[in-house]
Amino acid sequence: MASPNGPQPGSQQDDQTINNKKKCFRSNYRSLIEALPIDELIPSLYQESIITSELKDKIEAQQTHEERARVFLEEAIQRGLDVGYTKSFDQLIEVMSKSDNVTAQYLAQKLKCCCKCAKCGADISPENEPPTTAAGTSEGYFRVQDLVxxxxxxxxxxxxxxxxxxxxxxxxxxxxxxxxxxxxxxxxxxxxxxxxxxxxxxxxxxxxxxxxxxxxxxxxxxxxxxxxxxxxxxxxxxxxxxxxxxxxxxxxxxxxxxxxxxxxxxxxxxxxxxxxxxxxxxxxxxxxxxxxxxxxxxxxxxxxxxxxxxxxxxxxxxxxxxxxxxxxxxxxxxxxxxxxxxxxxxxxxxxxxxxxxxxxxx
The missing domain is CATH 2.40.10.120 (Thrombin, subunit H)
Structure with a gap:
């Protein structure tokens, strides 16, 4: 089950890490709704067991991009975070990082940075450990909000x-x-x-x-x-x-x-x-x-x-x-x-x- 009703064995993390990820998700929710390439990611999300076949069908049944993204985020990610289960959220970032879609890659970089930052705000400044490029440098980062x-x-x-x-x-x-x-x-x-x-x-x-x-x-x-x-x-x-x-x-x-x-x-x-x-x-x-x-x-x-x-x-x-x-x-x-x-x-x-x-x- 992609979004379990409770934490799974081995999924527990320290309270600070869980709170950071919850805050990261909330502060970037609007950006994810608007820019997440959900249609392109559905096969990978299903393959990684982030969504079940039932949830996959429910997402694909929605009429608009915003509705599909919202159903996915609320039922596959939010429910898990509510009970302290962060594996699906981590998997989502990993899937986006490996995607060929540039927007998905940018979103993944932003989320990774927010999860590491205790403040986890919408604005990421150079001193708050910016995300890195494939070359491993601090060049080439910018806010997802700017892309939107x-x-x-x-x-x-x-x-x-x-x-x-x-x-x-x-x-x-x-x-x-x-x-x-x-x-x-x-x-x-x-x-x-x-x-x-x-x-x-x-x-x-x-x-x-x-x-x-x-x-x-x-x-x-x-x-x-x-x-x-x-x-x-x-x-x-x-x-x-x-x-x-x-x-x-x-x-x-x-x-x-x-x-x-x-x-x-x-x-x-x-x-x-x-x-x-x-x-x-x-x-x-x-x-x-x-x-x-x-x-x-x-x-x-x-x-x-x-x-x-x-x-x-x-x-x-x-x-x-x-x-x-x-x-x-x-x-x-x-x-x-x-x-x-x-x-x-x-x-x-x-x-x-x-x-x-x-x-x-x-």
Whole structure:
């Protein structure tokens, strides 16, 4: 039985260890509900006897990702922790560590760190023994909450001709904080295309397709304020401008708030686009995208050659869906937006600093 009614022989641990694991589970429960790749892990969870065949069937019978994750966590993990049985929790971390799913690996690292930390809080700082990478160093760690946050701010964009990805950000323009959608020019080349596009937030489950929102109903167009900025992929020799391949569209904050109010799972927190880090060859890069229009995926790569505004990301993004994807860098335990992926066979991205410089000039 995966979740016994009482502690099993040899499963007892000292009270401090048990309390740490209980606190770890509680403080990370929301992150697990939202980001745990439960559908991918079910075969391994069953094989490791973390779930019984009956519980497996009950989980798979649930309609949404959140419901499946909740049933698993409450019936396979919470019940055991309530009586001081922590083996299933330890097994869950081990299964996630061995998973090919990057999100599962990050969650496992966070949980391992929390279990070792007496404070076991949601925030993990360098002095609290950060999780390690496969190389055994303290580089490359960050909070699971940050992964969930960037996931909520990243969206799928559908146009009549192609698919892509974008990210919601904020910046100061003429003394006013402005919320914007940032993506590639090759996806939203002009104002009319932007108004006719469809935007889908929180598409993380192949079995659940959230309601798409029309650009016309989300963007702040039709006013005297500038609402559309762009730069094509090819250089403009007349204006003497480099081709940055980006488009930035002003979002109506009230409409975005209304969307978040309607769907409480969103809670979109726009990124501060004015905070830009440098990138160098070898830096760890994290990309969130919708390859081939599928549910949101996380990819890891290393930064290649950096030349001018172009950043090389050695990642196969030649298929539709990855154009305009945000590229993040792990920096001091946090994920920082640093570039915008072109989504073609060149493996290139545009550094955010050059985009912001162009926006301020225009």
């Amino acid at each position: 946050k960037i996931g909520k701010a990243t969206c799928q964009i559908n146009t009549p001709g192609t698919l892509g990805t974008g990210v919601v950000g904020r910046l100061m323009i003429e003394g006013q904080v402005v919320t914007v959608l940032l993506t590639c020019h090759t996806l939203l080349a002009d104002e009319q295309t932007a108004l006719n596009c469809q935007i889908r937030f929180h598409y993380i489950d192949a079995d659940y397709s959230p309601t798409p929102y029309a650009g016309m109903g989300l963007f702040q167009h039709g006013s005297s304020q500038k609402w559309f900025w762009t730069s094509p992929p090819l250089p403009d020799k007349v204006k003497k401008e480099a081709g940055l391949n980006y488009t930035m569209v002003r979002i109506d904050k009230e409409k975005l708030t209304a969307i978040a109010y309607k769907d409480r799972t969103l809670n979109i927190q726009p990124f501060d686009l004015t905070r830009v880090d440098d990138v160098t060859n070898g830096d760890q890069m994290i990309v969130l995208h919708h390859p081939e229009g599928r549910e949101k995926m996380v990819s890891m790569t290393r930064c290649g050659v950096v030349k001018g505004h172009l950043v090389e990301c050695k990642l196969d993004t030649s298929k539709a869906g990855s154009t305009g994807s945000p590229v993040f860098k792990e920096s001091r335990g946090q994920l920082q937006l640093v570039a915008l992926l072109h989504g073609d066979i060149t493996f290139r991205a545009t550094h955010l600093s050059h985009i912001m410089e162009h926006v301020m000039k225009t």
